[in-house]
Amino acid sequence: xxxxxxxxxxxxxxxxxxxxxxxxxxxxxxxxxxxxxxxxxxxxxxxxxxxxxxxxxxxxxxxxxxxxxxxxxxxxxxxxxxxxxxxxxxxxxxxxxxxxxxxxxxxxxxxxxxxxxxxxxxxxxxxxxxxxxxxxxxxxxxxxxxxxxxxxxxxxxxxxxxxxxxxxxxxxxxxxxxxxxxxxxxxxxxxxxxxxxxxxxxxxxxxxxxxxxxxxxxxxxxxxxxx
Amino acid sequence: xxxxxxxxxxxxxxxxxxxxxxxxxxxxxxxxxxxxxxxxxxxxxxxxxxxxxxxxxxxxxxxxxxxxxxxxxxxxxxxxxxxxxxxxxxxxxxxxxxxxxxxxxxxxxxxxxxxxxxxxxxxxxxxxxxxxxxxxxxxxxxxxxxxxxxxxxxxxxxxxxxxxxxxxxxxxxxxxxxxxxxxxxxxxxxxxxxxxxxxxxxxxxxxxxxxxxxxxxxxxxxxxxxxxxxxxxxxxxxxxxxxxxxxxxxxxxxxxxxxxxxxxxxxxxxxxxxxxxxxxxxxxxxxxxxxxxxxxxxxxxxxxxxxxxxxxxxxxxxxxxxxxxxx
Numbered sequence: 001x002x003x004x005x006x007x008x009x010x011x012x013x014x015x016x017x018x019x020x021x022x023x024x025x026x027x028x029x030x031x032x033x034x035x036x037x038x039x040x041x042x043x044x045x046x047x048x049x050x051x052x053x054x055x056x057x058x059x060x061x062x063x064x065x066x067x068x069x070x071x072x073x074x075x076x077x078x079x080x081x082x083x084x085x086x087x088x089x090x091x092x093x094x095x096x097x098x099x100x101x102x103x104x105x106x107x108x109x110x111x112x113x114x115x116x117x118x119x120x121x122x123x124x125x126x127x128x129x130x131x132x133x134x135x136x137x138x139x140x141x142x143x144x145x146x147x148x149x150x151x152x153x154x155x156x157x158x159x160x161x162x163x164x165x166x167x168x169x170x171x172x173x174x175x176x177x178x179x180x181x182x183x184x185x186x187x188x189x190x191x192x193x194x195x196x197x198x199x200x201x202x203x204x205x206x207x208x209x210x211x212x213x214x215x216x217x218x219x220x221x222x223x224x225x226x227x
Numbered sequence: 228x229x230x231x232x233x234x235x236x237x238x239x240x241x242x243x244x245x246x247x248x249x250x251x252x253x254x255x256x257x258x259x260x261x262x263x264x265x266x267x268x269x270x271x272x273x274x275x276x277x278x279x280x281x282x283x284x285x286x287x288x289x290x291x292x293x294x295x296x297x298x299x300x301x302x303x304x305x306x307x308x309x310x311x312x313x314x315x316x317x318x319x320x321x322x323x324x325x326x327x328x329x330x331x332x333x334x335x336x337x338x339x340x341x342x343x344x345x346x347x348x349x350x351x352x353x354x355x356x357x358x359x360x361x362x363x364x365x366x367x368x369x370x371x372x373x374x375x376x377x378x379x380x381x382x383x384x385x386x387x388x389x390x391x392x393x394x395x396x397x398x399x400x401x402x403x404x405x406x407x408x409x410x411x412x413x414x415x416x417x418x419x420x421x422x423x424x425x426x427x428x429x430x431x432x433x434x435x436x437x438x439x440x441x442x443x444x445x446x447x448x449x450x451x452x453x454x455x456x457x458x459x460x461x462x463x464x465x466x467x468x469x470x471x472x473x474x475x476x477x478x479x480x481x482x483x484x485x486x487x488x489x490x491x492x493x494x495x496x497x498x499x500x501x502x503x504x505x506x507x508x509x510x511x512x513x514x515x516x517x518x519x520x521x522x523x524x525x526x527x528x529x530x531x532x533x534x535x536x537x538x539x540x541x542x543x544x545x546x547x548x549x550x551x552x553x554x
Binding site: 052076077078080084086090091092094107108111151152 | 247251261464466467468470
């Protein structure tokens with residue numbers, strides 16, 4: 001569950017707010033697409049959810065955690081409960097596919113035995129069998145994004161945030177990634193996807209929230225991209 | 228029963244936490260080593276810079292020891308002579324020697340009788356027949372001498388006071404030759420003292436400046452290495468790694484740089500010291516005591532170098548990672 005109640009975020013005193021009294025409620029297991037032009041406030045919203053930024057006012061509750069009561073030393077724990085996928089993958093370049101995925105478990109203090117039994121299952125889920133020992137530079141863009149998704153879901157988070165995951169991919173690989181996100185959503189994970197891809201938004205037939213100049217200007221149950 | 232069960236579960240949780248911490252520590256160390264090996268070019272560059280830094284630290288420290296020893300040797304060589312009358316007996320000479328030796332500012336006194344002085348001149352000029360002939364025919368005697376080495380060549384006041392006030396000295400002082408701390412030699416001795424002080428002070432300043440500059444260079448190198456991997460740090464941060472987990476491997480890497488660099492720098496430094504000892508000694512530079520000291524405490528020297536390298540590395544990487552770790 002994600003709840004935003006009249007959240008405002010301003011970066012500079014004289015600048016107009018990046019988010020202006022935004023209120024949202026996303027149910028558990030929902031698949032939500034967040035759209036908007038550049039500068040509409042999508043990235044700011046995601047940064048607030050991952051606690052990279054703090055709001056100037058308003059309330060944020062994610063997965064039962066009230067961000068108002070969150071201490072700095074609890075932020076890593078919060079981030080372990082939220083899976084994040086980025087447009088530029090953000091993989092560790094010197095680590096293999098297996099090691100990149102295992103990293104998410106190692107930081108959480110899981111044992112070697114647990115890691116050895118969990119990682120192969122996720123590799124299978126994202127369809128990267130046989131690529132375990134390859135390094136990111138040996139993979140295609142689509143495969144790299146699969147590694148990033150595997151790393152994000154290996155801890156079985158309740159929420160998965162995918163920030164423009166198809167931004168660097170061709171249409172075929174983009175759809176592969178979207179299908180994978182749908183599969184993860186089907187297993188019970190709330191997915192919050194941001195994208196500029198009109199085709200994906202229109203064909204997905206999922207809830208679409210539109211942001212414009214920091215305000216929610218649309219919230220459709222089975223939305224499409226309104227140009 | 229319930230309480231015992233509760234205690235057991237608490238102990239179990241504690242044990243699990245301890246195990247987890249150990250596992251995390253092991254992983255941090257492993258990541259540090261893996262990063263060091265996988266980022267080999269960066270590691271070689273950082274280790275090379277660290278080696279130069281530590282070599283400078285070694286040279287500065289060794290120079291300081293060598294300088295101190297050389298200055299001390301120099302001080303011992305600068306003796307002051309109190310010339311006594313030619314007819315001074317050995318008995319009086321030795322009595323005066325004991326009195327001068329008792330002064331707190333005096334390090335040592337050698338008494339040279341008139342005959343010994345004559346023999347000494349003959350010996351020093353053994354290949355100069357003209358001098359030897361002159362000594363044979365000379366009717367005048369050489370003055371008996373008290374050669375005094377003071378602790379601090381800048382402070383001869385006590386000795387001067389003693390020579391001008393003590394009755395026994397006054398009675399036997401040679402009227403033709405003034406004591407060497409008076410007159411021209413006095414100025415020479417004083418200026419040597421000033422030069423020695425100046426060199427010591429400059430040595431400290433130059434040493435501090437060199438160490439500071441090389442620490443800045445190593446800080447810069449590590450900062451650049453970390454800057455190259457800032458996205459990795461941000462990513463680790465975003466997927467929920469603790470600050471210590473992100474920073475830890477960088478610290479381990481820096482310690483490895485320090486460790487390897489310390490071994491190389493100590494090796495090169497000690498080798499250089501041994502190799503240059505002959506040349507330096509020929510210039511009257513007192514290098515042997517430093518070599519002896521370094522050889523005796525070689526383990527301490529290497530450990531100190533490792534400590535210096537690691538501390539510079541740890542401080543550098545802590546500062547460099549800090550700006551990328553602001554939650």
